[in-house]
Amino acid sequence: MSPVFVALDTPDIERAKAIATRVRHHVGGLKLGLEFFMANGRHGVHEIAEIGLPIFLDLKFHDIPNTVGKAVQALRPLEPAIITVHAAGGRAMLEDAKAAAPTGTKVVAVTMLTSLDANDLRSIGLSPDPHEQVVRLAELAKSAGVDGIVCSGEEVKAAHAAWKDGFFVVPGVRPANGTAGDQKRVVTPRAALDAGASILVIGRPITQAQDPDQAAREIEATL
Numbered sequence: 712m713s714p715v716f717v718a719l720d721t722p723d724i725e726r727a728k729a730i731a732t733r734v735r736h737h738v739g740g741l742k743l744g745l746e747f748f749m750a751n752g753r754h755g756v757h758e759i760a761e762i763g764l765p766i767f768l769d770l771k772f773h774d775i776p777n778t779v780g781k782a783v784q785a786l787r788p789l790e791p792a793i794i795t796v797h798a799a800g801g802r803a804m805l806e807d808a809k810a811a812a813p814t815g816t817k818v819v820a821v822t823m824l825t826s827l828d829a830n831d832l833r834s835i836g837l838s839p840d841p842h843e844q845v846v847r848l849a850e851l852a853k854s855a856g857v858d859g860i861v862c863s864g865e866e867v868k869a870a871h872a873a874w875k876d877g878f879f880v881v882p883g884v885r886p887a888n889g890t891a892g893d894q895k896r897v898v899t900p901r902a903a904l905d906a907g908a909s910i911l912v913i914g915r916p917i918t919q920a921q922d923p924d925q926a927a928r929e930i931e932a933t934l
């Protein structure tokens with residue numbers, strides 16, 4: 712099974728379905744995020760799930776423990792394969808998210824968004840070292856009992872050393888010479904896997920390609 716989850720970042724359900732249907736033999740799962748969910752809600756998630764691939768529901772919860780626990784509970788009937796919360800929400804929030812999730816759902820904690828760099832960390836009052844930040848939050852996520860983390864391909868090796876059996880989700884993935892867009896910590900699919908990524912999240916390099924199926928095949932060929 713391919714380690715690539717394609718990010719279907721569009722509010723247009725027909726477009727999401729069309730892309731997912733075209734690429735489904737060259738990816739291992741489908742990621743639905745805020746853009747899709749705000750427009751299409753649970754009904755939209757059910758429709759995309761009918762395509763038959765695992766669903767990664769990426770809503771990046773970050774709130775008080777009670778609110779996050781209840782939000783995760785409300786998503787239980789969707790039985791997503793993976794959901795996200797922000798590690799910066801703290802230990803109690805991570806514990807409540809995991810406790811509320813269905814048994815088969817992996818809860819992964821976003822450490823430092825791949826759209827941020829050292830300067831961004833400094834501007835929000837954090838130590839300007841992405842490795843330090845990611846490893847600290849990986850240790851927190853591990854001790855809180857969630858299943859893994861989200862980090863860039865630049866830190867996944869260090870995070871893996873701190874958490875041998877963790878599940879590592881790596882977005883900010885670009886084929887060699889791909890356009891970074893708003894992503895700042897970017898690696899190639901091959902480099903992310905070699906560094907220890909469990910799965911890769913890839914959106915625009917596939918969804919914005921003239922031929923998404925061809926783009927997904929080309930990425931698959933490098934893995």
Ligand SMILES: O=C(O)c1cc(=O)[nH]c(=O)n1[C@@H]1O[C@H](COP(=O)(O)O)[C@@H](O)[C@H]1O
Pocket residue numbers: 718720744769771795821823824825826861862882883884892894912913914915916
């Ligand atoms: O949690 C995520 O999936 C995520 C975390 C992160 O740090 N960076 C990040 O880009 N993502 C998601 O990964 C996808 C990346 O999309 P592309 O930049 O188009 O490949 C988007 O759906 C983001 O919401």
